[in-house]
């Protein structure tokens with residue numbers, strides 16, 4: 001039986017632990033809190049992040065990472081992106097020599113603008129053949145109740161991608177492989193910023209044309225950045241690109257969209273943050289994404305306006321007016 005460690009027991013980590021167990025693995029889920037671990041072991045539920053969903057018996061929980069990592073063939077990482085480097089510095093020495101690292105995360109590191117697979121390679125000291133990324137339209141709560149969905153497993157190693165694909169193929173989750181790690185990670189990180197903007201539009205009362213225009217132009221700026229970084233254009237037409245943008249921008253389950261909606265209704269960043277119990281990755285990722293884009297001479301006007309709303313106090317309606325007043329040009333331009 002395949003052995004997997006999932007760190008940690010937040011929303012997506014808990015649901016992905018269920019996916020792996022339903023696909024036949026023995027899973028150890030690392031919780032930060034003993035109460036959560038006890039509840040998973042005793043009652044098979046994670047009341048803090050996934051109330052009402054029973055986890056399979058093959059999911060066991062611990063608060064001790066070394067217990068989970070000791071014999072894990074798959075090390076699945078689901079922490080907020082800003083915490084990954086410091087977490088892995090602790091965890092990587094406990095990981096066995098042949099284990100594959102699987103990133104579920106959709107964010108960029110502040111200051112370095114590194115993608116999560118880059119942070120894994122640096123801190124764990126492993127080559128790209130031992131890293132895979134899972135991304136796609138995968139709202140945790142829907143996967144938890146087994147609504148059918150598809151996802152992408154990206155790795156530069158086809159063998160690793162296939163290994164992770166077979167580890168997470170269930171009757172309700174259909175994983176496709178993709179060799180384009182850069183494109184899959186960028187799709188996941190940028191869509192969170194665009195979902196913040198989608199929420200703002202919702203909060204201001206705008207309709208479907210506004211949302212669809214945002215999704216299409218958000219995809220355009222994702223693709224420009226991707227092209228500059230050598231990503232495959234077709235990745236953005238797939239699950240980790242358009243698929244995830246549509247899911248996240250359209251769903252009230254999205255934390256990023258909900259965060260944006262509150263800003264659109266007039267709340268301040270501090271007020272929204274005070275209510276936020278789970279991570280909304282776009283809030284921290286928009287700056288490193290912009291820094292990356294600026295360094296490459298790529299224009300990301302929507303991401304820039306989201307940053308202005310978040311960190312410069314620009315009212316969302318002014319951000320919309322600004323975007324609408326730019327001199328209109330051709331629909332596609334490389335930069």
Ligand SMILES: NC(=O)C1=CN([C@@H]2O[C@H](COP(=O)(O)OP(=O)(O)OC[C@H]3O[C@@H](n4cnc5c(N)ncnc54)[C@H](O)[C@@H]3O)[C@@H](O)[C@H]2O)C=CC1
Nearest residue numbers: 008009010011012013078079083104105106139140278279
């Ligand atoms: N929830 C979802 O629907 C999906 C989430 N993701 C991505 O998965 C990643 C994790 O998201 P969620 O599990 O949803 O987040 P969450 O907010 O529900 O859970 C975060 C987990 O990380 C732990 N944590 C929080 N701060 C930490 C720190 N400073 N150091 C170490 N651990 C810390 C928490 O205890 C919790 O176990 C994010 O990058 C997110 O974008 C990807 C696909 C779907």
Ligand SMILES: O=C(CO)COP(=O)(O)O
Nearest residue numbers: 136137138139254255256
């Ligand atoms: O990545 C997700 C769906 O694919 C989850 O989005 P949120 O983090 O906005 O909830």
